[in-house]
Amino acid sequence: MTAVHAFGRSPARHCKSCGAAVEWRVPDDGDTRQRAVCSTCDTIHYDNPLNVVGTIPVWDNKVLLCLRNIEPRFGKWTLPAGFMELGETLAEGAARETQEEAGAHIEMGSLFSVLSVMRVGQVHFFYHARLLKLDFDPGHETQKVQLFAEHEIPWDELAFRTVRETLIRHFADQASGQHGFHTIDIN
Amino acid sequence: MTAVHAFGRSPARHCKSCGAAVEWRVPDDGDTRQRAVCSTCDTIHYDNPLNVVGTIPVWDNKVLLCLRNIEPRFGKWTLPAGFMELGETLAEGAARETQEEAGAHIEMGSLFSVLSVMRVGQVHFFYHARLLKLDFDPGHETQKVQLFAEHEIPWDELAFRTVRETLIRHFADQASGQHGFHTIDIN
16 A cells, blocks of 8 residues: 555545445456455456646747646746646647646647656656747636746746756757657656 | 546546545536546545557567457457556556566667557557567466567557557658657547
8 A cells, every 4th residue: 555655646445336445455357566446346446647748838939837826836837737638639638738727829739758757656748839929818727927038947946847857858959959859757 | 427438437436535425526626527526525536548558579670469368359469568557657667568468578769659549548658679589478468479570460450559550650660761759649
């Protein structure tokens, strides 16, 4: 159970199918990991990494960041991003989050960075995006949005390490004229 | 609720924290989607896409495929792949699945394909991998493994469309001398 607690998830105590208490054990089906198993109806509960999808919205040489209005990291700056939902592709999720958090009008580009964040059981994805106009309507998760050139980025006030790593590579690629794709592991 | 059923998941009927029956409704926290919400203890249950991670194990111009010994697609051929687990990166998950399903000794390469499979709420990832020896020890999920050149691939007997799309692009890149990275949406 300790391994499951470690990712900030609240572990299952009851079966989602029948409500009986679950046991934490390795299922009898050839699995090798402890899962929450229902002794009453045999339902096995799996807990897997979550995808966070977002964009790097660009206008000229500036990047749009959102000042967070929610926890975690209230009052810190982030690229628009959030949990991927059922019923959408990675790119559709990234576009939706950009709309919800920044109310920005964008043209989606290619996938730029994929970051495994093992400690929290997440994978983050950031897509290139081009702002079509300077007209924003941030949702309730965002206090305000602002455009930043590289030297203006509030590096010490960024909400997430994945945002930092993505911005570093974005500006490096911009400076060198490369159009890279980056896979990054964060512990 | 229909939208949730549509991804082949069994929807939550009981709260994982307290076991009470859940209600399907939009939570009061600014969310816009129906979730399983516990009226007794207020736990909100989220159901999100799952990541499937695997490799394209190569020896000379041949690719290793596994003949499936489990459902779904028992008796069909697949690249070694399976669900990403908590506590691992994408690449570590892909290497683990290759070990578990093929017992193959590989050197991991870069990420080759990322495929959003919207209908089943999954994202599939395939990494380049180089076989280090022709010595395999497939696990219980695999009947046997076999190496295939492009003209030998059992195209009509492949287990998953993501495997097909990945193999098509792998051989195309091999033929053209390119070393591409591919994002693909599958409905």
